[in-house]
Every structure is written in structure tokens, then in C-alpha cells.
Amino acid sequence: MAPTRFPFHFHSQAVSTAGTYALVAALWIFFSDRLLAAFVTDLNTLVRLQTVKGWFFVAVTSALVYGLVHRHIARLLRTEAHLQASEERYREVVEGTDDLITQVDASGCFTFVNYRAFNYFGVNAADCVGLSAFDFIHPEDRERTNDWLAGCLETHTRSASIENRQVARSGKSTPMLWTVNFSYDPDGRLQAIRSIARDISARKVIEQALHEHLRMKSEFISMAAHELRTPLAAIMGYTDLLLDQAAMQGFDPQQKRDFLVTIQSRAEDLTRIVDELLDLSRIEAGQKISLDIRPCNLPVVLGGVVDDFRTRFPDRSFALRIPAQCQHNCWADPLRMRQVMANLLDNAVKYSPPAGEIVAGCAGQLDACRIFVSDQGIGMSPEQSARIFDQFYRADTSDTAVGGLGLGLSLARQIVEGHGGKIEVESEVGKGSTLTIVLPREKVK
């Protein structure tokens, strides 16, 4: 064991105390001898007085030594109590934390692990010491961690951080952020690496979700541009044609009217897209969708929307099922409910074959108003069904997919939930889908 080195100020304190003592003792001996010699002439008396003076000196120095030792021991006891208290605090902090605290030697083997660390690794505290820290790094992260470590040592870095995955003995892998301190001896050789690792699984999940959201958003922007361009191209094309008098001579009035109907229908598509974008930007700005809730006959609203769709899609078959008991009012915003129903019908048209019948209807319950739209289309898997109300979600994002922004159903859900209601989906791949809106019959405050 290396000898304990006392700090310089302890040395100088000891030297000055001993020096002061030697000086005072020498002065005492010198002057007391001179005094005795000056006043006492009898040799016997002088010898006796010298003896008394010697005992007196012994008594005073003993008292002095006692005082010094006592003070020193009291100071030692105080220091020990402080050390114990600080050790206790240190233990509470190190062992009570949720972080993994470890120390490894220059060969990369553990020399200390806190409770949380060996608990996480799934190894006994005693067995953990001596194991290589690298054994607990995910195999795919080892090389990168090794390169990072080599870089830190080469540049004599004192502290740095790295993210990697730790693998417990059970095989459980956890992403962690390591804050690492390197300790070197005076010759610059690595002595120890002390690290604190924090579980960052929750942050990683958020980052992943954010990443996915940003990806969907950028996909959404290009989809939105495409969705706006398609009706615009049709409007431009038919307008150019209608303005071209020479070309128009070849068309009869009914055909010209059909062109205008197409322009109107495409302009309505544009309006719907722009409305959805405006709703989206309001929601993104933290505003709620404004609702003008009043007594409203939902079957009548639904009938109007179905009529519109029959006009817009004359080749498709729409059935309206409104039982007699459903003719009552609900509390709802008629315009917003129109928007939701139109979105459900629009999807039914988009995601089902031309021959498939689309059924829209309602079912009354004592305490709720239910509106449904059913199709015999492509349907969805349970995983797809679970996500269709997510912003920007589209089950099919391939180039050949039917156009859409992945916004309609997320807005529909916001609107329905704003009424205190809910929107549900039942679907089977290849068989079709039914979307149902359920609104409370009573007004929600």
C-alpha cells in the first residue's frame, strides 16, 4: 500500500507547533536558570529549587501535551462523524438513484456497480465486479462504443457522453445515455472510468413518434400538393375548353353543361381540401374546432348528403335506411355533421368497387343517435382500423393508392368528440367497412 501523504499545511502546522514549543521551553530554561542563579546563592537551595522547577516544567508540558492530544482526538472524532455522515449521504444517493452507476478499471472490468446497475444486469453485486463492461453492451453497439472510447482516450478527454443499448443477462435491451468521467494518473495513464447511465426508453419512444409524425407530415405536404393539383388541372382544362369558341362548336348544350358540372364538382373538392387544411392549421395552433350546437335532425342532414352523392356519383348505388323511430332531434352542429357524413361517404366511394352498394342510415337508441355508413369495399385489417383516426394516417401510401390526405377521419373524430360523442369502425379485409357516429341525445355542456 502506498504511504499516506499528509498535505503540506499539516506539515507546516506540526513544524510551527514544535518550533514554538522548543523556543518557549528554551527561553524558560534559560531565563529561569539565570533568575535562580541571580537570587539564590546557597547551593543546596539552588539544587532543590532546580528540582522543583524541573517537576513544574514536566507538569506544565504534560498538561500541554494532554490538551493538545485531547484537542486532536476530538477533532479526529468530529472528522470521522462527518465522514460517516457524508458516506451515508453518498450511499443514499448512489444506491437510491434510478441511474446505473459504475466504475471500470483500465482493462474495462467493473470495479464498482451500484444496486440499480447489478440489479439491471441481473448479476450479483459480488459477481459483477471483475466482469467486462462490454459484455453488457448490445452487440450491434459495441464497435461504435469502442471507437468512441478509443477517441476519448486518445485525446485524454475528461468527460463525455454516449448513447447505446445495454443488454441484461435476461436479454432485455434498454437504450441508455451514459455520462462518463475518465480519471488519469499524473503520467496520463487511464486509472478508472466512472459512469452514470440513464434509461432513455421513454425519450426514444417520443423521438420515434416525432420522427414518424414528421415523415407523415412531409408525405402529407406532397400529397396535399398533388390533391390540390388534380382538381385544379381539371378546372383549368375544362375552362380552357369552354373558352375555346372554335372547339366548343363541336359540343351540344348538354355536353357544355356537363363540363360546367364537372368544374363545379372539382371546385367543391378544392373547397373541401382547403377547409380540411384550415381545420388542421387551427388544431395545430391549439384551437378547438368551433361548433354551433343546436337541435338538429340528423336523418334529414344524412338524407341531404346522400342526395348530393347520388348527383356527384350517378354510377354508384347509395341506399338510405332511416327507420321511423329515428325521426327525432339530436344536439349537433348541422354543418359539421354534414362534413363528417360527407367524409364517411367519400371514403366509402373511394375504397369500394363501383359495383358495391353503399348504405347510409341511422339507428336510434334511448340515449344516443347513431349514424352509420357501410360499404362492401377493400376493408381494413385490425391494425389499420386502429390507426385510421390518426392524423395523416393512410393505410395505403403506395403510388397507385387512391388520392387522399389522411386528414378526413382525424377531423371527423375531433368534431364528433367535440359533440361528446364517438366514432367507431368495424372492418374486415376484402369484405368492407362500417363507420358509425354515436352522438349523445342530450346536449353536452
Ligand code: ADP
Ligand atoms: P383519406 O383522405 O386518406 O381518405 P381519411 O382520414 O378519410 O383520409 O382516411 C384515413 C385512411 O383510412 C384512408 O387513407 C384509408 O386507408 C382508410 N379508410 C378510411 N375509410 C375507409 C373505408 N371505408 N374502407 C377502407 N379504408 C378506409
